[in-house]
Amino acid sequence: DSGVTQTPKHLITATGQRVTLRCSPRSGDLSVYWYQQSLDQGLQFLIQYYNGEERAKGNILERFSAQQFPDLHSELNLSSLELGDSALYFCASSVVSGSGSDTQYFGPGTRLTVL
Amino acid sequence: QQPVQSPQAVILREGEDAVINCSSSKALYSVHWYRQKHGEAPVFLMILLKGGEQKGHDKISASFNEKKQQSSLYLTASQLSYSGTYFCGTEMGPGGYQKVTFGTGTKLQVIP
Numbered sequence: 714d715s716g717v718t719q720t721p722k723h724l725i726t727a728t729g730q731r732v733t734l735r736c737s738p739r740s741g742d743l744s745v746y747w748y749q750q751s752l753d754q755g756l757q758f759l760i761q762y763y764n765g766e767e768r769a770k771g772n773i774l775e776r777f778s779a780q781q782f783p784d785l786h787s788e789l790n791l792s793s794l795e796l797g798d799s800a801l802y803f804c805a806s807s808v809v810s811g812s813g814s815d816t817q818y819f820g821p822g823t824r825l826t827v828l
Numbered sequence: 829q830q831p832v833q834s835p836q837a838v839i840l841r842e843g844e845d846a847v848i849n850c851s852s853s854k855a856l857y858s859v860h861w862y863r864q865k866h867g868e869a870p871v872f873l874m875i876l877l878k879g880g881e882q883k884g885h886d887k888i889s890a891s892f893n894e895k896k897q898q899s900s901l902y903l904t905a906s907q908l909s910y911s912g913t914y915f916c917g918t919e920m921g922p923g924g925y926q927k928v929t930f931g932t933g934t935k936l937q938v939i940p
Contacts, residue, residue, distance in 0.1 A: 715869065746928075755830075756870065756915060756930040769927040803869060817860070817917075817928065819869040 716740065717820035719804050725826045731792040734823045738785055738806030744768070745787040746817060747779055748803040756803070762787055794827045801825075829854050831918045833931035840906045840938045848901040848934045850916030859892055859899035860917035860928060863910075870915060873901075906938045 716739035726732055738745050747759040758771035762781035773779075776794075781787040791798060801824050805817040831852045840846055850859060858877045862870035876892035876899055887904045903910055913935050917928040 715871075755932045756917075758927050758929065761927055771927055816872050816875060818872065819862075821869050 715818040715820065717804060717806050717818050719802075719820035719823050721823060722821065723824050723826075725828065726794060727828055728794055728796060730794050730827075731790065732794065732825065734789040734791070734802050734804075734825075736787045736789070736804030736806075736820055738787070738804075739818055742806035742808055742818070743785065744807045745781055745785070746805040746807070747773075747787070747789050748805065750801040750803060750822075752800070759789070791825070796827050799825055799827045830929055831916055831931040833914075833916055833934050835934060836932070837935040838937070840903075840910075840936065842908060842938055842940055843905050846903045846906060846936060848903075848914050848916075848936070850899045850901070850918070850931055852897045852918050854897065854920060856892075856894070856897050856899075856918050857921050858919045859890075860919075861890055861899075861901050862915045862917065862930075863912045864915060864933075865912040873914075903936070906936075908938050908940065911936060911938045 718737045720735045744763045746761045748756045749759055750756050759773040760779050761769040765781050776792050779789045801822045803822045804820045807817045831850050834849045838846055860875050861873040864870040876890055878894055890901045892899045913933040915930045915933045917930045919928055
């Protein structure tokens with residue numbers, strides 16, 4: 714158990730709908746990362762938040778948005794869903810000590826299926 | 829810039845050794861190694877920092893060649909539990925403020 718929690722574990726929805734994925738980082742971790750992993754594909758970095766502020770952006774679609782709240786939990790919002798958005802969505806957290814590279818601890822993921 | 833991993837897949841018998849390579853076209857600050865089993869979250873193995881030493885964890889170790897911008901993961905005396913997909917992640921700068929870019933992964937299968 715990494716200490717990172719994600720809800721829901723599974724999500725089945727229809728095209729055109731909007732969903733929200735939630736992530737709670739490990740206690741003490743200020744940084745949250747979101748990744749998308751399609752079937753048998755690698756991890757695609759979407760976005761990073763640090764202490765409530767957007768820090769880095771990857772290949773995140775305009776239909777997707779995220780935020781990190783004052784209690785440090787984060788939400789990833791996916792709208793106008795398409796079949797191709799079906800994937801595993803992982804959240805990871807890290808300390809970001811500034812003294813070196815920080816380990817990212819991954820949550821169990823949310824499996825999104827768009828029908 | 830996505831790092832390139834090789835080989836893409838490898839099958840080992842229990843007790844055999846394997847090497848997985850991760851190469852970048854740009855100068856690296858750090859390399860992360862993760863293992864992911866099917867349907868599960870990636871699990872951290874180790875981080876190698878620029879200027880740091882080779883690291884080891886049980887029978888899994890890794891090196892980081894800054895001049896070649898390459899890292900290698902060494903698995904010795906492989907066990908069935910080593911099966912999974914190994915990802916390297918690379919950072920161009922320090923402090924966790926730069927995004928980690930993951931390679932496409934190396935599928936490792938250990939058979940009895």
